Amino acid sequence: MEQKKEFLILQILAKINLIVFGIIVIFEILSLFIDFPVLFVSEGDAAGIAEFTGNWFDHLLKALIGMTMVYIFLTAIRSFSEKSPELDTKAYAFAVGGGIVVVGIGLLYSLTWIAQFLDFAFSNNLSDWIWYIGFRLEILALFVNIPVLIIWKRKAEIFADLSTFT
Amino acid sequence: MSEDTIALIGNPNVGKTVVFNALTGSKGHVANWPGVTVEKKTGKMGNIQITDLPGVYSLTPTAIDDLIARNYILDEKPDLIVDILDATNLERNLYLGLLLKEIGVPIIFVLNMMDLADEKKICIDIEGVSQYLKAPVVPTSAIKNEGIDLLKKMIRDCLKDGLVKTDLIEYPAKLELQIEKVQSYIENEKEITKLNSRFYAIKLLENDAETEKRIMPNNNDENYSSLEKIRGPEFPIEFASARYSYISEIINKNMKKGKLSFDSSAFLDRFFLDKKIGIPIFIIIMWGMFEFTFRVATPFMTLIEVVLGKLGDAIIEGIGESLLSSFIVDGIINGFGSIVIFLPNIFLMFLVLSFLEDSGYLSRAAFVMDRLMYKLGLHGRSFVSMLLGFGCNVPAIMSTRAIESENDRIVTMMANQNMSCGARLPVYILIGGTVWGSAAGGIIFSLYAMGIIIAILVALTFRRILSKGERSPFILELGDYRAPTIKSTITHMWEKGREFVKKAGTIIFTVVIVMWILQVLPLNQADPSESYLYQIGAFFQPFFGPLHFGNIAVIGIIFGFLAKEVVVAAFGLMLGVDEESSELGPKIFENLGNNPVIAYSYLVFVLLYTPCVAVIAAIKRESGSWKWPIISVIYGLLLAYLMAFLVQLIGGVYF
Numbered sequence: 077m078e079q080k081k082e083f084l085i086l087q088i089l090a091k092i093n094l095i096v097f098g099i100i101v102i103f104e105i106l107s108l109f110i111d112f113p114v115l116f117v118s119e120g121d122a123a124g125i126a127e128f129t130g131n132w133f134d135h136l137l138k139a140l141i142g143m144t145m146v147y148i149f150l151t152a153i154r155s156f157s158e159k160s161p162e163l164d165t166k167a168y169a170f171a172v173g174g175g176i177v178v179v180g181i182g183l184l185y186s187l188t189w190i191a192q193f194l195d196f197a198f199s200n201n202l203s204d205w206i207w208y209i210g211f212r213l214e215i216l217a218l219f220v221n222i223p224v225l226i227i228w229k230r231k232a233e234i235f236a237d238l239s240t241f242t
Numbered sequence: 243m244s245e246d247t248i249a250l251i252g253n254p255n256v257g258k259t260v261v262f263n264a265l266t267g268s269k270g271h272v273a274n275w276p277g278v279t280v281e282k283k284t285g286k287m288g289n290i291q292i293t294d295l296p297g298v299y300s301l302t303p304t305a306i307d308d309l310i311a312r313n314y315i316l317d318e319k320p321d322l323i324v325d326i327l328d329a330t331n332l333e334r335n336l337y338l339g340l341l342l343k344e345i346g347v348p349i350i351f352v353l354n355m356m357d358l359a360d361e362k363k364i365c366i367d368i369e370g371v372s373q374y375l376k377a378p379v380v381p382t383s384a385i386k387n388e389g390i391d392l393l394k395k396m397i398r399d400c401l402k403d404g405l406v407k408t409d410l411i412e413y414p415a416k417l418e419l420q421i422e423k424v425q426s427y428i429e430n431e432k433e434i435t436k437l438n439s440r441f442y443a444i445k446l447l448e449n450d451a452e453t454e455k456r457i458m459p460n461n462n463d464e465n466y467s468s469l470e471k472i473r474g475p476e477f478p479i480e481f482a483s484a485r486y487s488y489i490s491e492i493i494n495k496n497m498k499k500g501k502l503s504f505d506s507s508a509f510l511d512r513f514f515l516d517k518k519i520g521i522p523i524f525i526i527i528m529w530g531m532f533e534f535t536f537r538v539a540t541p542f543m544t545l546i547e548v549v550l551g552k553l554g555d556a557i558i559e560g561i562g563e564s565l566l567s568s569f570i571v572d573g574i575i576n577g578f579g580s581i582v583i584f585l586p587n588i589f590l591m592f593l594v595l596s597f598l599e600d601s602g603y604l605s606r607a608a609f610v611m612d613r614l615m616y617k618l619g620l621h622g623r624s625f626v627s628m629l630l631g632f633g634c635n636v637p638a639i640m641s642t643r644a645i646e647s648e649n650d651r652i653v654t655m656m657a658n659q660n661m662s663c664g665a666r667l668p669v670y671i672l673i674g675g676t677v678w679g680s681a682a683g684g685i686i687f688s689l690y691a692m693g694i695i696i697a698i699l700v701a702l703t704f705r706r707i708l709s710k711g712e713r714s715p716f717i718l719e720l721g722d723y724r725a726p727t728i729k730s731t732i733t734h735m736w737e738k739g740r741e742f743v744k745k746a747g748t749i750i751f752t753v754v755i756v757m758w759i760l761q762v763l764p765l766n767q768a769d770p771s772e773s774y775l776y777q778i779g780a781f782f783q784p785f786f787g788p789l790h791f792g793n794i795a796v797i798g799i800i801f802g803f804l805a806k807e808v809v810v811a812a813f814g815l816m817l818g819v820d821e822e823s824s825e826l827g828p829k830i831f832e833n834l835g836n837n838p839v840i841a842y843s844y845l846v847f848v849l850l851y852t853p854c855v856a857v858i859a860a861i862k863r864e865s866g867s868w869k870w871p872i873i874s875v876i877y878g879l880l881l882a883y884l885m886a887f888l889v890q891l892i893g894g895v896y897f
Contacts, residue, residue, distance in 0.1 A: 130680075
């Protein structure tokens with residue numbers, strides 16, 4: 077099959093997504109140790125224990141989600157190199173599907189940023205917003221994956237060339 | 243002059259409700275997954291009464307919704323049937339069409355989803371299909387309101403002029419001979435007319451038990467003996483094969499598929515329905531939904547909180563401290579207002595659910611979970627009902643009508659109450675936000691996940707007890723993925739959210755007022771602990787003593803039996819949501835022993851304990867006895883107590 081430009085873009089994006097979510101997983105796993113409740117909170121500090129437990133659980137969930145995304149893009153990249161028509165379809169389905177999920181996750185964090193901005197504004201505390209929000213790689217991934225949506229929306233028919241979908 | 247009646251019928255997920263809404267101007271719930279219509283709905287198009295029937299695949303009743311549809315057509319005898327066909331799945335949809343033709347009633351066929359058929363490069367010769375079906379065929383894209391005017395005109399013309407033919411479709415001579423014979427055996431039965439005798443004759447030849455009960459209840463007469471002599475196990479297969487041959491002829495002669503018809507839904511399903519990642523993807527999407535619900539709603543909640551606080555201040559300033567100001571500030575603003583604060587969360591959750599429904603993803607979620615359910619020996623349809631339970635458990639209980647086996651229905655009803663409905667969300671957010679702050683999204687997600695796991699385990703337990711037999715088959719229509727429009731998503735969000743607002747304005751408001759009265763009585767209390775409300779909590783406190791729940795937490799549980807949102811109102815009423823709301827968190831935490839494990843176990847208790855009265859009433863109505871609602875209340879209480887205890891045990895509260 078002739079390598080179309082769009083397919084090449086999807087392959088590159090799958091690799092970028094793999095790196096991005098790999099970094100996120102490492103960061104979240106490290107945070108699991110940083111936020112480990114019993115290490116930093118004294119026994120009587122109920123609010124402290126609750127906060128650290130909550131954060132710890134949050135990092136655990138995000139690490140697991142990140143690992144799933146790594147698995148998705150790893151599967152896509154491995155299937156690209158197999159070159160069989162069946163795996164080719166699976167690879168592109170994973171690259172497109174994974175890209176759609178990344179856009180969803182990125183959108184969630186972007187909306188959270190905006191919501192926090194509004195919340196700080198309503199509380200007359202806007203100057204603290206920038207220090208509170210932190211930076212999320214997922215928002216960057218949202219912008220990186222916009223081409224996936226464009227290819228899917230405008231050029232979906234090119235996927236008909238793959239294996240059984242003709 | 244008596245009004246004309248028409249019935250809308252079709253396979254599940256072909257857009258019947260969209261057509262119904264377009265014809266009648268109604269706003270019935272529409273979703274891109276099957277089973278939305280679980281009971282018949284009626285509306286008006288001018289002086290014509292239109293009934294929207296549940297989606298069915300055949301006229302052989304296997305589940306309650308099949309029976310509703312068939313009995314309506316046979317008993318109510320509508321003047322006209324409108325059979326909605328999915329133009330992208332014509333072959334399968336025509337089977338029901340041919341069955342309807344056997345009844346001999348006037349019928350119009352609607353080829354819906356023509357826009358999707360065009361996208362898939364499917365060309366259909368409308369006139370050709372019409373000639374084969376011996377009935378008018380109208381092409382529509384109901385979701386875009388295309389072809390609806392033509393359909394309205396066709397309906398009016400047909401009713402006015404009686405133009406619709408009732409010509410029958412003939413089957414091979416061998417079958418026609420047997421049909422004639424059976425028609426002669428039943429011609430004197432009281433339900434038989436010239437038009438419907440063919441339908442009943444075919445059904446009797448197909449060994450349809452429902453028809454036999456209806457037409458030949460005395461199965462010891464001469465006619466029954468003659469019938470018994472000619473019918474055999476081969477007839478159901480022969481009739482089905484005759485119908486499919488006819489359908490193949492229609493398709494071969496009148497439908498062409500373009501060479502490059504790319505099935506984008508099947509392509510995406512390679513990802514979303516993948517055996518390994520299908521369930522993790524579903525979990526990620528659910529996590530995203532609760533993070534979104536919790537985080538994005540925050541500014542709106544702050545805004546409502548600020549407005550309510552200022553309103554309370556203004557009222558006290560205006561009319562001073564009195565019983566009236568206490569009623570307005572403590573009862574309405576603090577009590578009722580504490581629930582209103584969570585409206586943004588409820589609406590945002592419904593926004594995401596509507597988006598997922600409209601996109602076609604929710605039916606995929608049911609599909610991926612069906613694999614797990616099947617391995618556990620459960621009915622796949624159960625999970626469809628459970629997913630509906632995220633909104634409200636009442637429609638979820640009603641949706642069990644689509645399950646064929648009575649035992650599977652009961653199992654699903656019993657399991658459903660464990661799914662976190664929208665009413666429990668405010669409780670999770672109030673306590674979650676208070677105790678875990680910005681990390682509450684993950685805690686809320688864990689409660690929803692626990693609800694699903696426990697619902698599955700409960701279903702498994704009840705299935706082991708109730709049904710040892712074979713599982714009834716599970717057919718789930720996977721519609722195409724569609725990009726939801728902003729208008730339709732917001733409309734669906736509003737439809738769902740409106741129910742919550744209605745409930746808040748009626749039941750919840752009344753309960754909160756009753757609670758306020760119990761709080762201020764007896765008058766002239768020296769201490770709040772003298773109030774009747776506090777005394778009710780104190781009365782039940784010993785029961786919850788081992789779980790370390792405070793008095794207000796117990797009051798919330800007691801009144802939450804009426805509606806789960808009231809748990810929040812109990813905290814608002816007794817602790818206040820005013821200008822000192824910053825102190826509300828520590829007070830709530832204090833009522834839960836200042837311990838995050840106890841707080842979490844309280845949320846687990848709220849998740850699992852008895853369903854609210856509306857759900858109990860729905861279980862009574864759907865199961866037809868008081869036995870199951872009573873079992874549901876008892877097992878819910880025991881399970882909630884046990885799980886809350888286990889959480890505290892594992893969390894180290896008892897050490």
